[in-house]
Amino acid sequence: MSAEAVTVRPEDFKLRSHEALHDAHLRSSFRGAMDFLIERRALQFPDLQAFERLRKMGEQVRQHALNHLPDLLETLEANLTARGVQVHWAETPEDANRIFLDIAQRHEASLMVKGKSMVSEEIELNHTMAAQDIECLETDMGEYILQLDGDRPSHIIMPAIHKTKQDVAEIFHEHINGAPLTDDVNELIGIGRQALREKFGAAKIGVSGVNFMVAETGTLVLVENEGNGRLCTTVPDVHIAITGIEKVVEKLEHVLPLYALLPKSATGQAVTTYLNIISGPRRDGEKDGPQEMHLVLLDNGRTQAYRETRYRATLQCIRCGACMNHCPVYTRVGGLSYGTTYPGPIGSIISPHLVGLESTRDLPTASSLCGACGEVCPVKIPIPDMLMKLREAGRHSVTESMTPPSQALVGQGTVRRLGEVLAWKGWRLLYSNAALYRLFAWLAPRLRWLTPPVQAGWTQSRAPLKPAPQSLRAMLAQRRRDGGG
Amino acid sequence: MSANPIRDADARARGAIFKRLRAAPAGEPVAVPDVAGYYAARAVPQDESRTARFIRHAQSWRAEVVETTPADWPQALAGVFADKRPARLLLGRGTAIAETVAGLLPAEQLRWYDEPLAGIKKELFDEVDAGITTTVGAVAETGSLLLHPTPAEPRTLSLIPPLHIAVLHERQIFETLHEAMSTQRWTDAMPTNVLMITGPSKTADIQRVLVYGAHGPKELVILLIRDGGGA
Structure with a gap:
């Protein structure tokens, strides 16, 4: 397996997007996929007033949670701990990887199976574990295909959208023992299913992301269609969940409007196949579920976005990808051009906090400010407004008058000449x-x-x-x- | 676990994160979200019964719905077995359906989920081709099943076998997930796992072509016992 992924840097955004614009194959596959997602989403929200009421609810849930973030995180930690979950805190990707490595070494694990998790990509978990001879295997079909090919996701919901079935046929044939060369999609999924089932049974550790955390009950909520997330969180002896500190909400019922918005906004599905609500490891008498459960809570720049009320709405995001699907820039240059874990409009307002404004200086300019991203956002993040604020932060050092007065971002004033x-x-x-x-x-x-x-x-x-x-x-x-x- | 450098690093990171969060200015105050009020104010379609809506939605997700009555459900289930021909059916002991189900198939075709996963894992992945579970309810607006896995019916029972058969009582069909969780008071004692399942597992990761049976069941059969309610 090629553990080495292609290195793409946000600094190269202009160069990469220039190349992408001239890649007819990429452009047509992206355009087709995005048109499809736009159309499917629109069918889910036929009544605009009802949509507005629902997303107002979603916005309110997220704002309420962010307003009480430190308190909710304390409550969450206390309730999870009482349920037997070990809660870890990580300021940086390095911190988070050390925690994973420590757990893996204690269990002498050489294989981890992983469900889809953007935060694990943010910390480059696969890469870091591979360097320690621990295989961290993607089990979401799209992510698995990319990992076999040493490629990166180009969309947060449909990671392998830039691959054709012929590409996948060749990748499977080359990398999976005994896989016949076929471009029948049903057969291809069957090949992937079989290859991964052996791994689910063998892995000591399962890794997952988290869609929502519930403070009052000490609960992790996972949303998925494939069932690999359930397998990763149920079959291995140890489950490690990783997510950002902002994903918490106060009450279990607060998850409902967000869940009503997420799959509809993401793929135009009313619901996902599975809503997996986990409140702790296997209890006495239970026959399955992990015997040990960990939650890694990552900061990695989120507290910088939180520190200023002018950037805080960035953290309302529920990672649906609707802003990307509707972005005229993203649709044309594709997700890989951005060189960041989170591409598209939301990526352009998150990434400067995660990796600093210096390397991401071009991203806030990758927008025509048409406003589509803000209009479709299910939690009403004013994305165009945030893009403007980051453009301003790039051109102004803090000593200059910014209104309201602001502390420096990492890389503040980087475009200033x-x-x-x-x-x-x-x-x-x-x-x-x-x-x-x-x-x-x-x-x-x-x-x-x-x-x-x-x-x-x-x-x-x-x-x-x-x-x-x-x-x-x-x-x-x-x-x-x-x-x- | 005594002096553990990871524990120390955790504590340091925790301290630093909370320090920054606590130092941040307060946000614009927002009202406490009234989720119950939101769901109460939503109009429920009146032109179709709750049960009919459940069935229609479940079928739209590729679940097969077999309707039956409290008296006839064993025969209906026998019909499902005759149709699907499971070679090895996994089931939990001591549930409301266990004895009846066991009476419908020869003993060698039954696999009781009696031991912890480690002891049954290989068989579960390689040999068992069907699993049957009870449910705690369903959601009409999405056609979804609600399961609280228990020691008798563990999480993997509805996950690993390629065919999942679920037994549902009509009177436990709720309009929304919100109605189900508040009526059944889930938060009073959260089970380790609660599942909402809508159709068999699926993926569209290759060229947006929808394929069923990604990692979980390829088929979902709902045995719906019409015992009133669901108006």
Whole structure:
């Protein structure tokens, strides 16, 4: 198995998206998939007023939870601990990986089976475990295909959307012992099912993500269609769940509006096959379920988003991917171009907190601000507004006046260039001083011939910028002299 | 577990995370979400009975629904067995259905879930081709089954065998999941696992082609005992 995944960096967004735009195969598969998801989602919300009532409820649940986040996390920890779940805290991906490694070593585990978890991708769990000779096997069909091929997910809900059935046929034939070469999708899923069943039976540790955590009951809620999540959380002796600290809600019933929104927004399904509600490991007398259960709660920049009320709504996200499906930029450049765990509009507002604004500086600009992402968001995250705030944070160091006043983000002011700052200062000076402005207006048309014919990116597809041959003021004066109106 | 560096790192991380969260300014106050009020205010369709809606939705997810009566359900189940021909049926001991089910198949075709998973795992993955469970209820608006796995009927009973047969009483069909969890007061004593199951397992991960039987059951048969309610 190729454990080494292709390295894609957010710094290369412009280059990668340029390449992606010229990849006709990728563009048509993405376009087809996104149109399909958009249409299916629309069918789930035929009544816009009912949708608005539901998402208002979803927003309220998430905002209420974030308003009480530290208290809810304490309650959650106490209730989970009382139910026999070991709760771990990790500030960084390194912290989280150390926790996984420690548990794996204590159980002498060489194989982990894993259900779909974006947070595990955020910490590069597979990669880190592989370096310690521990195989961390993806069991979601899409993720499994990508792992076999050493590729990365391009969509958070449909990770292998960029692969065709012919691609999958070749990947299975090459990597799974005795797999015949077939591009019949039913047979392919059957091959994957059989190959993975052996692993479910053999693995000592099962890893999963979490969709929602319930503080008042000490409960983890998992949403899935395939059943691999249930297998990972039930069959191995040890279950390790990992998620971000923001995923908690107060009450069990608070999960319901979020669950009513999640699959409809994600894939246009009213419900998933499984809603798996777990409140602790195997109890005395029970015959299955893990004997040991852990929850790893990851910060990794979430407290930075939380610290400022201007960015906090980012944490309302329930990871449905609707903003991506509806984004005209994402639809064209695909998820891989972003070089981040979370692509698309939501990724562009989360990633700067997770990995800093320096490497992700281009992502908040990967938007036409058309507003589609904000309109479809099931928990009403004002994504375009957040994108604007991050653009501002990229161009302004904190010492400058930002309203309201703000603490520095990691990488704050990274796009700020002295030349540009001076240019704007000069512009302000010119336009606020009449004498200087008159001098400038007299000078500019006369120095017109000095403007360069190539002006950075501007002239790639536009005529060069030049001062007009005559200023407006001079033109008006001319007309008056000529006796015009 | 005494001096454990991981424990210490945990405690340090916990302290730092809480310090940052506690230092953050308060958000705009929002009202406590009234989820019960939201569900109470929603209109329930009146043109179709709750049971009919349950059946229609369950079938739309590819579940097979076999309707029967409190008196005839053993024969109806025998009909399901005749149709599906399970070679080895896994079942739990001491449930409301156990004795009747056991009377319908020869003993060698029955596998009782008597020991912990470790002892039965290989057989469960390789030989058992059907599992039968009771349910604690169902949800009409989505066509979903509700299960609380127990020592008699563990979690894997409805998960690993390719065919899942579930016995449901009509009077336990609720309109919404919210109605089910509040009427049955789940939060008073949360079971280790609660499942809402809607149709057989599925995936559309390869070119969006929908395939049933991804990792869980390929087929789901619901034996619906019409015992009133569900109006």
